[in-house]
Every structure is written in structure tokens, then in C-alpha cells.
Amino acid sequence: MTTIENIEVTVESGNPLAQVFVTIRASDGTTGQGEAWWGIPDRDMPGRSALPIASTIENLITPRLLGKKSGEIERHWFDLWDFGYRYADQGIFLMGMSGVDIALWDLLAKQLGIPVVQILGGQVHESIQAYASLPPLRDTDTVVAETQRAMEHGITAVKLHEVEATYVHVLRDTFGDELEIMVDVNGHFNLQEATAFGLDIRTRGITWFEEPIRPMRDHATIKKVAVETGLPIAAGENEYTVSDFNKLLTSDAVTYLQPEITKIGGLTAAKRINPLVELYNVALSPHNFRIGPSLYASIHWAMSSPMTAWMEVPWIQGEFAGRMALPPLKDGRVYLPEGSGLGLDSAH
Numbered sequence: 001m002t003t004i005e006n007i008e009v010t011v012e013s014g015n016p017l018a019q020v021f022v023t024i025r026a027s028d029g030t031t032g033q034g035e036a037w038w039g040i041p042d043r044d045m046p047g048r049s050a051l052p053i054a055s056t057i058e059n060l061i062t063p064r065l066l067g068k069k070s071g072e073i074e075r076h077w078f079d080l081w082d083f084g085y086r087y088a089d090q091g092i093f094l095m096g097m098s099g100v101d102i103a104l105w106d107l108l109a110k111q112l113g114i115p116v117v118q119i120l121g122g123q124v125h126e127s128i129q130a131y132a133s134l135p136p137l138r139d140t141d142t143v144v145a146e147t148q149r150a151m152e153h154g155i156t157a158v159k160l161h162e163v164e165a166t167y168v169h170v171l172r173d174t175f176g177d178e179l180e181i182m183v184d185v186n187g188h189f190n191l192q193e194a195t196a197f198g199l200d201i202r203t204r205g206i207t208w209f210e211e212p213i214r215p216m217r218d219h220a221t222i223k224k225v226a227v228e229t230g231l232p233i234a235a236g237e238n239e240y241t242v243s244d245f246n247k248l249l250t251s252d253a254v255t256y257l258q259p260e261i262t263k264i265g266g267l268t269a270a271k272r273i274n275p276l277v278e279l280y281n282v283a284l285s286p287h288n289f290r291i292g293p294s295l296y297a298s299i300h301w302a303m304s305s306p307m308t309a310w311m312e313v314p315w316i317q318g319e320f321a322g323r324m325a326l327p328p329l330k331d332g333r334v335y336l337p338e339g340s341g342l343g344l345d346s347a348h
């Protein structure tokens with residue numbers, strides 16, 4: 001078995017978004033690519049908030065992995081988990097672990113000459129329905145134009161990151177019932193505000209209402225929003241451990257579970273979350289908002305789970321979008337990228 005020879009971390013930024021890329025090289029020269037969480041978008045200092053995550057990989061994680069067998073991914077995951085727990089079992093250390101873990105899976109599958117999904121047990125789905133995830137745009141004309149652009153690509157579902165109900169009404173009135181609409185407010189509201197917002201849009205055929213409450217992990221209050229508005233709730237992108245997901249699911253607040261692969265600990269953690277998704281019988285819709293290894297890894301995961309409902313496709317343009325290509329999209333559905341590993345060769 002090959003050993004881990006080098007781990008390289010690169011932060012790339014396009015104002016205001018950043019990406020944290022991880023490249024692992026094994027002793028046979030094969031490389032694997034991963035991606036850690038990207039920090040918080042900031043126009044005044046693009047990329048700065050990603051630096052602590054990159055530093056965690058370089059200074060805490062890499063020294064524990066160099067020279068170790070590259071294919072013993074579970075062993076490395078547990079060793080890092082056991083070590084990193086002393087910092088915290090949520091947050092920056094686990095974000096760094098995620099990037100490294102994804103790269104190790106890509107590396108192993110490339111050495112085997114098969115797609116990652118095959119190591120996860122194979123494809124349950126040939127394709128998954130996609131929704132275009134619009135960034136916060138704060139302008140109705142732009143929201144309509146970007147929705148139109150998605151529909152021209154065959155995508156008939158969009159997610160808004162807007163905190164005013166007007167946007168939902170405009171989209172429904174403009175595009176009719178052909179369009180599925182998700183609304184994500186990123187924890188913008190308190191209970192009263194979230195309930196008022198939800199009641200305002202409840203008759204407009206909303207697929208889900210995402211992270212309605214501040215703070216985002218206040219499960220009990222999210223449950224109240226679900227009960228008072230009658231809307232399906234989506235959440236989970238700010239949860240980390242299996243225990244966190246268990247608490248969220250036990251609260252019976254969500255219909256759609258959205259783990260973020262760059263926060264939970266990568267594909268190794270995804271394997272641990274799968275049984276919970278089935279046990280609580282909720283729909284899996286991996287969270288993602290970067291075009292890169294994170295999105296590609298999420299697709300392999302989603303393809304391997306019978307519980308998958310939707311795939312989030314970041315609908316971002318220009319310098320926001322980074323340098324990688326979207327995965328194959330046809331008739332509004334995402335297909336597995338071609339090639340071994342995560343299929344990232346087709347993304348460059």
C-alpha cells in the first residue's frame with residue numbers, strides 16, 4: 001500500500017467567496033483532491049476567514065498523516081477525531097479533517113481506477129434532481145433573470161437566499177407552478193419573524209423553508225416554526241457530529257436533512273450519517289455552495305444513498321464561481337462525473 005508523501009493546502013478567493021483545496025500525493029505519485037469548508041464570505045477581506053482552516057490542516061493534521069498508509073482512511077479519521085477532540089468536536093478542526101478525508105477517498109478510488117461511489121457501495125440513482133441555489137441577490141430583476149438562466153439549462157427548481165417574502169411571490173407569479181421554490185434564510189429570524197414569513201408564503205407551494213431560526217441549531221424553536229407554518233423544514237448544514245444530527249432528527253423538526261460534507265468530516269463521516277437518515281426516514285439533500293471537490297464528493301455520496309431527494313447546485317457566476325466546472329447536468333438532473341475518483345479531471 002502507498003504512503004502519504006505530501007499534503008498541500010491552497011486557499012483561492014474570488015470576492016467575496018473563498019475555497020480551501022487540499023491535494024494529497026501518495027508514494028506512487030497518485031494525487032487526491034479534497035476541499036475543506038471555505039470560511040465566511042467577506043468583501044473586505046476575501047479569503048481571510050479561510051486561513052485558520054488551512055492552518056489547521058497544515059499545522060495540526062498534516063504532521064499526523066505524513067508517512068502513513070494512504071488507504072487506511074477509517075484509521076486516520078478516528079486518529080484525527082480522537083486528537084482533534086481536544087480542540088472541539090465541532091468547527092475548524094473538523095472542517096480541516098473534511099478536506100483531508102475527501103482527498104484520501106479521491107486518491108484511493110483513483111488508485112483502484114473506479115469512481116468513489118463504487119467504494120461507497122455503488123450507485124442507487126442514475127441521476128438526481130437538481131436545484132439551482134442562487135446566492136443572496138437582494139434584487140427581484142436579478143433573481144428572475146437567474147431563475148430564467150437556470151430554466152434555460154433545464155433546471156426547474158431554485159433556492160432563494162432572500163429574507164423578504166416578496167421574492168417568493170414574484171417567482172411564483174412569474175414562472176407559475178412549473179417552478180419548485182425553496183427558501184433559505186440562513187437563520188435570519190426569531191420565532192415571531194420566521195412564523196410571519198412562513199405564513200406569508202405558505203400558500204405559494206414552497207418545497208422547503210430552510211434554517212428559519214437564529215441561532216441555526218435551536219432545534220426546539222425550528223420545530224415550532226414547522227408546526228405553526230405547516231411548511232416542510234430543511235436544516236443540517238451547521239451540524240457536525242453524528243450526535244448533533246441525532247439531536248436534530250430527534251427533535252422531529254426537519255423533513256430534509258442537509259449535511260455539509262466540508263464540515264462533518266468528509267465522506268467517512270457521511271457513511272456514519274447514512275443510517276440516521278434511514279432510521280428517521282427523512283430526505284437527504286447534501287448542502288453545498290462551492291463548485292469543486294466538495295460538490296463532487298457530495299454527488300458521489302448522494303448517488304449512494306436511497307434517501308437522496310435533491311442535489312444543490314451552486315448557481316454562481318463570474319469570480320464567485322471559482323475555476324472548476326459544474327458536474328454533468330441534463331434535463332434538470334445531475335449525473336455522476338466521468339472518470340475514477342471523484343471525477344475531478346472533468347472539472348478542470
Ligand SMILES: [Mg+2]
Nearest residue numbers: 184210211237
Ligand atoms: Mg442553507
